[in-house]
Amino acid sequence: MLRATNKKNFWDLTYINIFWVLPYSSVVINTDCAVLISFWHNFISKPFIPKLLRQPNYLLWLSIKNLIFEKNLSITLQKVPTYDDCPYNNQVDLLAKCSHSFPQSSILPTAYLCTPCIVSYDTLPIDVNIRHFLKSIYDAKNLLNFSSLLRFSQLGPPDLFDWEGIYFWISCNKEFATHKNGQKGFLTFRLKILLDALPTLSTLQKRKPSLYLSGWLCPLCNSASEDLNHLWTCSYIIPNISSRATYQNHIATFRDACIEKISECTSVPDSFGSDFSNLDCWDFTTPSSLCLWLTRGLFPAALISFLIKFLPKAKILTILTPLLFQLHERLYMDIWLPRNVFFHHWLSLQFQTEAFTQPSSVTPLFTSYSSLATVSQDSWFSWVSSSIIRGGSWISHLDFLRRLTVQLLRISF
Numbered sequence: 001m002l003r004a005t006n007k008k009n010f011w012d013l014t015y016i017n018i019f020w021v022l023p024y025s026s027v028v029i030n031t032d033c034a035v036l037i038s039f040w041h042n043f044i045s046k047p048f049i050p051k052l053l054r055q056p057n058y059l060l061w062l063s064i065k066n067l068i069f070e071k072n073l074s075i076t077l078q079k080v081p082t083y084d085d086c087p088y089n090n091q092v093d094l095l096a097k098c099s100h101s102f103p104q105s106s107i108l109p110t111a112y113l114c115t116p117c118i119v120s121y122d123t124l125p126i127d128v129n130i131r132h133f134l135k136s137i138y139d140a141k142n143l144l145n146f147s148s149l150l151r152f153s154q155l156g157p158p159d160l161f162d163w164e165g166i167y168f169w170i171s172c173n174k175e176f177a178t179h180k181n182g183q184k185g186f187l188t189f190r191l192k193i194l195l196d197a198l199p200t201l202s203t204l205q206k207r208k209p210s211l212y213l214s215g216w217l218c219p220l221c222n223s224a225s226e227d228l229n230h231l232w233t234c235s236y237i238i239p240n241i242s243s244r245a246t247y248q249n250h251i252a253t254f255r256d257a258c259i260e261k262i263s264e265c266t267s268v269p270d271s272f273g274s275d276f277s278n279l280d281c282w283d284f285t286t287p288s289s290l291c292l293w294l295t296r297g298l299f300p301a302a303l304i305s306f307l308i309k310f311l312p313k314a315k316i317l318t319i320l321t322p323l324l325f326q327l328h329e330r331l332y333m334d335i336w337l338p339r340n341v342f343f344h345h346w347l348s349l350q351f352q353t354e355a356f357t358q359p360s361s362v363t364p365l366f367t368s369y370s371s372l373a374t375v376s377q378d379s380w381f382s383w384v385s386s387s388i389i390r391g392g393s394w395i396s397h398l399d400f401l402r403r404l405t406v407q408l409l410r411i412s413f
């Protein structure tokens with residue numbers, strides 16, 4: 001009678017028994033595990049199939065097959081009831097329970113294995129799916145290279161972030177990993193905010209300084225460089241519907257959704273919500289560096305450390321990943337896309353103006369009207385009125401942009 005605590009134990013026991021059986025013997029193995037009997041019929045009692053190499057502990061399986069063949073054994077697996085009050089059954093039950101306290105013997109000595117070849121790593125036989133094994137090494141190297149990028153190491157020590165969590169949302173999110181859903185722009189956006197490679201004005205000024213003049217500031221507020229963080233903190237046009245306010249609302253929604261989902265999954269103390277909200281990464285008013293990094297998908301280690309007191313890490317990541325996806329989707333739709341619409345109009349205006357003024361003066365005129373901040377009060381009020389009447393996201397009214405363009409062109413003439 002064999003009673004194993006898992007498949008690996010079962011095969012260890014089977015292997016040990018068969019190894020000492022005399023040739024030409026008939027062996028009956030009683031077991032209460034129907035799944036293992038099914039495995040036996042699929043892989044051991046049939047001719048070899050390559051699929052066997054993908055099974056965990058395949059070295060033991062191959063060894064058992066070889067032993068049966070070499071010793072010409074007849075093995076029969078017999079299903080027995082789990083609890084039939086048989087003395088032998090009770091005895092193996094006891095042994096199986098005791099095995100929990102034994103040191104894990106996951107790999108038999110290589111000398112006992114009877115397989116045509118053994119693939120090893122650092123002298124240890126690889127007893128798992130080799131393709132998965134190689135992929136895990138490849139992934140680990142990639143993650144190490146990724147986390148060692150200068151753009152991340154400049155932010156602080158590596159343990160500032162939970163790289164496992166970051167890797168999880170990058171690699172496990174199918175919507176992120178594939179372009180099949182038709183949201184190529186959104187996928188690019190997610191990757192670029194993570195890498196801080198979004199083509200903001202300050203990024204473009206570094207890449208093509210001859211095209212994007214160094215004196216140009218944020219097209220909206222004309223008071224700061226337009227870099228990634230400024231996208232979320234620009235307080236122009238109207239305080240309540242500025243990108244800053246939009247960003248703060250979305251981070252608050254993200255935070256509240258985290259609290260709600262986690263509270264649904266486990267029992268948390270009454271103070272959980274306030275303790276969670278007090279984490280530095282939720283300080284979206286300042287905003288804190290951790291909050292800006294979290295926005296990019298860089299999970300702070302402090303956030304995961306806090307949550308791990310209530311849930312296993314795998315569960316935490318399963319909860320956070322779709323919520324982060326939703327946050328990015330909102331930032332993309334409500335801030336980045338409207339910003340792009342305006343930016344391209346603004347940019348074409350800059351280039352047109354530059355072309356008009358080039359013969360008479362080399363001094364760029366952007367200093368006088370390069371920003372919405374210089375829009376006439378009439379245009380400004382009519383746009384505000386339009387946005388209030390028609391609703392919708394900020395700067396989504398193209399007629400405002402048209403009026404703005406006309407106004408500016410009129411001024412330029």
Ligand SMILES: [Zn+2]
Nearest residue numbers: 218220221234
């Ligand atoms: Zn701005």
